[in-house]
Amino acid sequence: AxxxxxxxxxxxxxxxxxxxxxxxxxxxxxxxxxxxxxxxxxxxxxxxxxxxxxxxxxxxxxxxxxxxxxxxxxxRPPAPLKWRGGSVAPRPPPPPPKTLKPPNEDTTTPLERQLLEKVRVYARGLDAYVKPEKVVKKALAGAAALDYATVEQTLAENAAYAATEHPDYGRLAARLAVDRLHATTSSSFKETLLTLDDEPNPTTGEPCHILDAGFRAALENDKYFVAQVEGAISDERDFDGFDYFGYKTLEKSYLLRHRGGVHGNGIAERPQHLLMRVALGIHRGWESSEQLERALETYDLMSRGHFIHASPTLFHAGLKRAHLSSCFLLGSTDDSIEGIYKALGECARISKAAGGIGLSVADVRAAGSKIKGTGGESNGLVPMLRVFDATARYVDQGGGKRPGAFAAYVEPWHADIFDVLDLKKNHGKEERRARDLFYGLWVPDLFMRRVRDDAEWALMCPDECPGLTDAIGNAFDNLYETYEAQGKFKRKVKARKLWRAILDAQMETGTPYMLYKDACNKKSNQQHLGPIKCSNLCCEIVEFANNDEIAVCNLASLVLPRFVKNNEVDLEGLKQTAKVVATNLDATIDHGTYPNAAAERSNLRHRPIGIGVQGLADLYALLRLPFDSEEAQKLNVDIFEAIYVGALEASIELAKKHGPHDSYAGSPASRGELQPDLWGLDAKELDAKSRWDWAQLRADLARYGLRNSLLTAPMPTASTAQIMGCNECFEPYTSNLYARRVKAGEFVVANRHLVKDLCELGLWDENLRRDLLRAQGSVQGLAIPDDLKALYKTAWELSQKSLLDLSAGRGPFVDQSQSLNCFIAAPDYGKLTTFHFRGWEAGLKTGMYYLRTRPAADAIQFTLEASAPGAAAAAPTTIDDGRGGHVEACVSCSG
Known part of the structure; x- marks a missing residue:
């Protein structure tokens, strides 16, 4: 004691x-x-x-x-301390001791526990880096009110903001967003569509009746049809089929909405309902068990992410106004008031139906040329194009989905060419600008030879030198040189002076596009119809059009990473899926609605389709193949050969059943010449090297013909690749960090393949994430293995020669063309000239879609969090998505 x-x-x-x-x-x-x-x-x-x-x-x-x-x-409190004759108040007594809690006691609130339970359910199967607690804490911290309904609404976007830490946060965000959608929409496909069809028009009060009448009748009266359709829909695929940004893209532009009234303007359609609507809208005639089976097969493949149709088909399939086609080409604009305004009206009607437009203006007379009817002088291309520019702004694509988009093509011998090159520039007189149009050059080989040889180039008026737009190859050379010798030109310049003006425009605006007139015509299965005078808005469609026919194309894209199985590409599965897609696209030709008779006449006569791809970069990442490796080059050829063979087989089978397309006779295919033959590949060598039976294919072709004049056209896939969570088309990643803008804000996400690799190596942490942010998405300066640096080179770090080689390698299996971009961070005359001449010499049809550059001041700013170590002293980190500031994606061609 x-x-x-x-x-x-x-x-x-x-x-x-x-x-x-x-x-x-x-x-x-x-x-x-x-x-x-x-x-x-x-x-x-x-x-x-x-x-x-x-x-x-x-x-x-x-x-x-x-x-x-x-x-x-x-x-007792201590007495005040004396210091230099003064007194200092004592410090306040320290706070009472904190109550110690048992280590296992739950400190969360009931609301937090409820939210955690929900988030943990949707985080199942995701990477361990995903922390549900973090998402819930952020949602609670930023909530306007601490009740379940308020906080639950923000869970998805708070998960999305964490996607820079790990891409699986994006998957979690998508699951949470889909959960909210499912809570407010019907699970019944029939109920959803009939409700939408019966909703009153806000203006008239009458039912909207947006559905195709036959489709509505089947939903109302055919119990077997409804049972089969409802039974096939897999709602659970909504939760794993999309990442957050893919889902938000669907939500913004694709899913059908209510039209006010008791339902407000909320979303009515679920993603699986959209895909089923598209499948049934394509394969009409559901009383036939074969057609219903095709529709359900199409739904299943799209639902599992193997392919997706182009945006206009997603917008309109199954509806009363079924505008399913993506691209429209006006072959020439008549050089008269009547012809010009006729073309303008056609463009307006097409744009209203959500179509992208390409038109040739090379036949319109140049400024200063005589007008016989009035005795006056023509104002040339610029004032006319300004009228088209205003129409593109006024008539948008499909009622507000995006502004109209027209691409005007001109040949470089046209006397107004220098003025056209200035039209999109940011400086200069406003009355001499038309910035909302896109411009393309339809370049004859003769011009490229003159530039190479530093020779002179004559500029001519098509009214005074007729026939140049109709002439191809040697015929063009002879006619042009005849006019040149006769002095029928407006003026002569050094070819390189014009070349530099072209490059100046491209470096400032990203355009004009470059397409090679002779390659486009000589390698086309439509060459027998007449001269092809232009491409479309995205440079992948090369089709014949004239005053009586407006060329049309229907598009879809295969999602390449879905065909990676056991560390290799399932080429047989890819070929079989290409057959399904070709059959679908052929059906859209018959079941679509057209903006005018000229477009319908052309599409039914020639039946061209365009199959493209998305996610080639994702496929290479999954297979550990650097984009510029020899293995990647070989696989690139194998992939596009499989797609072309599948499309050919499907078209031959359709021809066997329905007959070849009306303009088949006289085509190269009718003579046994397919795209590899038009590229000069040796048929015997191809047969010997290929895994496919080309000999049998040619025998079937000779016997039955082709249902479709054209088959493959790799398009940009800007919107649909975002829906499917893939990199665009056949392009490399432009960055390993991407900024995505949605209604809730701007989000920065990392390349999921890179993050997965770094996680497996134990390298992915906050410090490396911040280093990647500072490096603007480049891994070349990071402390990671060299094989990952090679695998994740961006488009800016790859040799452009490797991209041209890939494009040329797939060329013999692309019977239309391909939307090939050029990526040069800081372009100059030398680099750009080298790129163009390599593409031309390789025989490409499209030499360049856009020139992508890195802006001096990057467009997207992302400031590191202040709570992170060292963030207080860190400057704002800017992240560029690599597209440059002047380029917009085409929704219509997004296949």
């Missing part, structure tokens, strides 16, 4: 002395020391005695502890 009392007194003395010296130590710490001193003195009992400490001894210890606590609580 004496020892115990002495210990307590000693503790009190220590505590008082500490307070006298203005110690910051808390009473709880002194109490702990007293307890330690007391118990320490009793340890000898437990150590030396075999018997345990008695109850009486325990009570004594507790009394001592309580006495120490009382002494601490009752201590």
């Amino acid at each position: 004496r020892e115990t009392l002495a210990g307590v007194l000693s503790a009190k003395a220590n505590l008082k002395a500490a307070n006298t010296h203005n110690s910051a130590s808390s009473p709880s710490r002194h109490l702990a020391r007293a307890a330690s001193s007391t118990v320490g003195r009793h340890k000898s009992i437990t150590k030396t005695s075999a018997a345990p400490v008695s109850a009486l001894q325990g009570v004594k210890v507790m009394r001592v502890l309580l006495a120490a606590l009382a002494a601490t609580a009752g201590a």
